[in-house]
Amino acid sequence: MARAAPKPRFARQPPEVRRQALIAATIECLKRYGHEGLSIRTISAQAGVSVGLINHHFPNKDELVAAAYRHINSELIAGMQAAVAAAGSSPRARLRAFLESWFSAPSLDADALAVWVVFWGLYRHSRLIQRAHRETYQGYVSLLRGILAELLPTERAAHGGRGRRVRAAVPAVDLRLAAIGLTALLDGLWLEWCLEPGTFRPAEAIELCEAWLAQLTRRNGSRGGQRP
Amino acid sequence: MARAAPKPRFARQPPEVRRQALIAATIECLKRYGHEGLSIRTISAQAGVSVGLINHHFPNKDELVAAAYRHINSELIAGMQAAVAAAGSSPRARLRAFLESWFSAPSLDADALAVWVVFWGLYRHSRLIQRAHRETYQGYVSLLRGILAELLPTERAAHGGRGRRVRAAVPAVDLRLAAIGLTALLDGLWLEWCLEPGTFRPAEAIELCEAWLAQLTRRNGSRGGQRP
DNA sequence: CTTGTTGTTGTACGATCGTTCAACAAGCCT
DNA sequence: AGGCTTGTTGAACGATCGTACAACAACAAG
Numbered sequence: 116m117a118r119a120a121p122k123p124r125f126a127r128q129p130p131e132v133r134r135q136a137l138i139a140a141t142i143e144c145l146k147r148y149g150h151e152g153l154s155i156r157t158i159s160a161q162a163g164v165s166v167g168l169i170n171h172h173f174p175n176k177d178e179l180v181a182a183a184y185r186h187i188n189s190e191l192i193a194g195m196q197a198a199v200a201a202a203g204s205s206p207r208a209r210l211r212a213f214l215e216s217w218f219s220a221p222s223l224d225a226d227a228l229a230v231w232v233v234f235w236g237l238y239r240h241s242r243l244i245q246r247a248h249r250e251t252y253q254g255y256v257s258l259l260r261g262i263l264a265e266l267l268p269t270e271r272a273a274h275g276g277r278g279r280r281v282r283a284a285v286p287a288v289d290l291r292l293a294a295i296g297l298t299a300l301l302d303g304l305w306l307e308w309c310l311e312p313g314t315f316r317p318a319e320a321i322e323l324c325e326a327w328l329a330q331l332t333r334r335n336g337s338r339g340g341q342r343p
Numbered sequence: 344m345a346r347a348a349p350k351p352r353f354a355r356q357p358p359e360v361r362r363q364a365l366i367a368a369t370i371e372c373l374k375r376y377g378h379e380g381l382s383i384r385t386i387s388a389q390a391g392v393s394v395g396l397i398n399h400h401f402p403n404k405d406e407l408v409a410a411a412y413r414h415i416n417s418e419l420i421a422g423m424q425a426a427v428a429a430a431g432s433s434p435r436a437r438l439r440a441f442l443e444s445w446f447s448a449p450s451l452d453a454d455a456l457a458v459w460v461v462f463w464g465l466y467r468h469s470r471l472i473q474r475a476h477r478e479t480y481q482g483y484v485s486l487l488r489g490i491l492a493e494l495l496p497t498e499r500a501a502h503g504g505r506g507r508r509v510r511a512a513v514p515a516v517d518l519r520l521a522a523i524g525l526t527a528l529l530d531g532l533w534l535e536w537c538l539e540p541g542t543f544r545p546a547e548a549i550e551l552c553e554a555w556l557a558q559l560t561r562r563n564g565s566r567g568g569q570r571p
Numbered sequence: 572c573t574t575g576t577t578g579t580t581g582t583a584c585g586a587t588c589g590t591t592c593a594a595c596a597a598g599c600c601t
Numbered sequence: 602a603g604g605c606t607t608g609t610t611g612a613a614c615g616a617t618c619g620t621a622c623a624a625c626a627a628c629a630a631g
Contacts, residue, residue: 127597127608149468150378155589165610170590172608232463239457240377295543296528296551299535303527306534315523323524330558355578355627383619393580398620400578573631580625588617595610601603 125164134172134182137162141183146226150233153180181243184234188251191222196258206265213262214324217301218308218317228309263294267332293331300327353392362400362410365390369411374454378461381408409471412462416479419450424486434494441490442552445529446536446545456537491522494556521559528555 128136140162144152152158155176159166173179195216202212221227237244267290304320356364368390372380380386383404387394401407423444430440449455465472495518532548 123597124595125597125609130608133608150464151468154587156587166589167591167611168609176589229464229467232460235460236378236457236464240379292543292547292551295532295535295547296555299528299531299551300524301531302534303529303531304523306530307523307527315520319520319523323520323527326558327524327555330554351627352625353579353627358578361578382617384617394619395581395621396579404619575630576628578625578627580623582622582624584619584621586618586620589615591614592612593610594612595608597608598606600605 130172133164133168137164137169137172137179138183138186141179142187142230145183145230145233149229150236153233177241177243180237181241181247184244185247185251187230187234188247189254192251192254192258194222196254199258199262206262210262210266210325210328211321213258214321217305218320223305223308223317225309225312228306259298260294263290263297266328267293293328296331297324297327300324358400361392361396365392365397365400365407366411366414369407370415370458373411373458373461377457378464381461405469405471408465409469409475412472413475413479415455415458415462416475417482420479420482420486422450424482427486427490434490438490438494438553438556439549441486442549445533446548451533451536451545453537453540456534487526488522491518491525495521495559521556524559525552525555528552 137158140158141153144157144161146152148157153176155169156166158179159169162168169176169179173182195213198212198216199209202208216222234244238248301324304323307314308317308320365386368386369381372385372389374380376385381404383397384394386407387397390396397404397407401410423441426440426444427437430436444450462472466476529552532551535542536545536548
């Protein structure tokens with residue numbers, strides 16, 4: 116009974132576990148306090164560790180922030196890829212899964228927007244953020260392009276192989292502009308919803324995107340190839 | 344000859360002139376250095392004044408930043424309003440003027456995006472920024488809504504002669520969703536272009552927006568009122 | 572030229588920032 | 602039980618932050 120309390124003052128963690136905890140704390144601080152939350156002391160307090168520990172697992176603050184950015188990015192893209200992969204092989208179903216993944220949590224979250232905005236503000240002046248972006252963004256681009264390519268049939272002519280029985284030799288839809296427009300619509304709707312969640316429902320956003328794509332294919336049939 | 348050099352060490356300015364100069368310096372620092380440029384010393388150096396002067400013309404830093412935000416906002420909106428007003432009375436011409444104003448300098452500028460992004464990051468945690476936003480944003484909303492309102496009925500009438508009679512009683516297009524979608528497209532395209540100006544030309548962005556609006560009116564004629 | 576007003580300067584202060592580092596101790600090994 | 606590795610602590614440092622304030626000086630008025 117007079118035994119000294121063996122209660123440890125802290126618990127040692129494997130480096131990778133601690134790294135992930137610090138990354139999670141960084142994101143949480145960003146959600147809560149915005150750019151001002153990006154301080155060593157705020158983050159370490161959130162993670163329940165001392166100030167010195169961060170520099171033991173990360174060479175400096177910028178590397179931690181870049182790691183957090185990379186984590187958010189890859190998490191989100193992996194979620195969308197999984198949703199699309201689970202949707203089967205139907206192009207329309209895959210598009211639907213993609214859109215539903217885009218317009219639902221954790222992507223569609225006002226807090227998440229606050230986090231993104233801070234990262235965007237850092238993008239221009241932090242090479243580490245730029246690198247993290249480049250390394251993860253490619254996955255998103257190829258995912259979206261794959262969905263669009265299999266959705267807009269004539270584009271397969273350019274790829275050869277699969278689409279053997281292509282009717283028109285001329286590409287009906289400008290795939291490039293289609294991707295640009297869809298991306299803009301996705302980003303813009305996502306932005307709008309996060310800023311003011313009450314103005315429209317996620318289902319309406321999906322509807323708008325599908326209407327946009329439907330217009331592209333219909334345009335093909337009626338007056339395609341009109342581009343200057 | 345031996346006269347002491349009467350060169351003044353500084354020049355006094357009327358308060359309003361100095362205020363505007365400090366606001367301009369703030370924006371310039373934001374363009375150059377992002378969020379890190381938002382320091383009293385950086386801004387005062389950019390403006391060519393001493394550190395103490397800012398607090399003589401602004402009660403604190405946050406007020407200066409909010410004033411800069413208000414300035415950018417009203418400047419941009421006033422530019423668009425002027426462009427639309429100068430376009431005459433034709434709804435299509437007014438839309439065209441609006442889009443051209445949107446997708447051209449000084450709105451369409453990668454540096455400007457960097458500035459906006461910093462402000463967005465501050466928005467959630469600064470009441471002053473929120474107030475500045477609320478006071479200026481209303482002008483934009485009413486401008487866009489006016490353009491859409493005068494455009495959609497007319498568009499409908501123009502297409503109405505194509506075999507189907509125009510019915511003014513039932514709103515042909517969901518004006519609310521139209522505004523949401525157009526805003527998303529505008530924001531998204533603007534964002535995309537600022538991030539990677541090489542991917543498409545401003546004229547193509549305008550084309551995409553007009554195609555979007557054309558789709559809305561066409562949709563009305565073919566299968567309108569299908570909304571759940 | 573003298574005076575008064577006030578825009579302007581620049582130092583100073585306390586707070587907070589990111590980072591360093593010597594000391595500590597938790598947990599595994601023998 | 603004792604040694605060893607190493608994750609962890611927390612004080613300390615210099616730099617920089619926003620702000621306050623007393624002294625200065627530009628310029629108009631008399």
